[in-house]
Amino acid sequence: MNTAHAPVLELFKLSKAYPSAKGPAVIVKEFTLNFAAGEFITLIGHSGCGKSTVLSMVAGLTDATGGAMILAGKETNEAGPDRGVVFQSPCLLPWMTAFENVMLGVNQVYFTASKKDRRELAEYYLSVVGLGNAMHKFPGDLSQGMRQRVGIARAFALQPKMLLLDEPFGMLDSLTKMELQEVLLELWRRNKLTTLMVTHDVDEAIFLSDRVVMMTDGPEAEVGDILTIPFARPRIRTEVMSDPRYLEIRNHLLDFLNERSHIRPSRIAALHAAESVTAADCPAPQAALRAH
């Protein structure tokens, strides 16, 4: 078997349910997705649809209540530094400088390396994200965008097998956002990291990813549709945006979010099965499928 093409991460029927008075409340239902090595996948959906829950399960911060997660051939269900996580708020520890924040992780992962090597590693990633001059400042003295740069540097400095980004640019103004997207792409290209990013920004999803996974509305959120983004890499923003396919892709995503995100493929499939028995029973999903 060709290991190069084996998925780095397999999510098989990953589910999350919380117990409630009226039986279990299912947030995410049977989420199945395979990640090829070095693939950049974006998870897009409405707020509260459960996309962050999926990421949190992959990160190991939330326990899945069903299904399995196989990372590099091994089943995992707890957090670890083999998955670098960038949170929506950068989650820097305010009592440590930017450098110390990165070192906290580096020390943990490379405890066998010499102190000098570890410092160099942290310094390297901090300068790559453009914080060469500000690395000894405390988070309180950094702008929101700079803090998120530290968050990205911290995740990359661990040299993880996977990168998980939970709406990393959600709290930034659009200029800073675009800048950081470039920083992220550059680092991603150099490190060839398999990446899962959660966002609700359609343009961001198109510009960054290889595949965009659209999630249906919660509860019982599942994979609604998957779209492959055809643009060649390295991507240049202006070229991507002027490509005629860009608008088509964008419309497809927006159409899904606006019109179809409440339709569950699994239910349509179930109805399809029923349809073969009683043909005239289900006009609504039929229409939805045709519209697709």
Place this chain on the structure above:
Amino acid sequence: MKLFYQLKLDAILLPVIALLICLGGWAIIAGHGKTTTSVDDWGDKVTKTERFGLSKNLPSPAETWTASKPYIMEPFAKRGELDQGILRFAWLSLKLVAQGYAIALILGTPIGFFLGLSKNFSRAFDPIIQILRPVSPLAWLPLGMVLFSGLKIVDGNGRSVFGTSDAAALFTIAICAMWPTVLNTAVGVRAVPQDYLNVAKVLKLSKIKTLFKILIPSALPYMFTGFRLSLGIAWLVIVAVEMLIGKPGVGGFLWQQYNANSYAHIILSILTIGVIGYILDRAMSMIEGRFRSA
């Protein structure tokens, strides 16, 4: 009026006015002595001092000042075991408070951490803490005496250096002063943002590292609030403790002067206790503020 506010005179003037009002009120209530000389039936001259006033035994501000002068002007004098300068007494009290306070912090902080970290520990011990917390130092001291009865540490000359009453005093200060530290530390630990704990989880930090790199720094501002409140209580308790066991110190002096009918010194002691308590609180607030901004 504008100039008045511009020069910020109100910040100085208003407290001064308030002080004068209080002194005036005190002077009105306080009694004053009147010495009368008369010739009695036997032809001898008799001088009698009688006190008049709303509260005739309460010394007036002037009397208080006259009586307190030697204690304030020579604050470190030692004329006898129970006749020392006021700052010397304060120093003795502070030493005792420091010891009891140290015990309170050493015991209280870990208990607070356990309460904050473990729901079960919290459920188990919270009722006990809530019951013990409001108990007055006056109630704890006798228990301390019983608990440490017979304890006696003697120095080379056979003199007792640390006895039952010393142990009971420390016990009382520690157990009364401990609760704010316990409760604030617990709150601080519970308030550690989930984000920070996620960082610890993602990096797979060990328990010890999580404690020292995440939990303690994050809870520190809360802990310091507890430390400050604890110090306030420790200082409050010292007076009661010294009164009961008769140790030299501000509180001991106060009680002894009451028994000696030297009422002016009671007021001196009260003011000293207040001023020192205020200074301690300000000092702790400053330290607390530094940790908060860091």
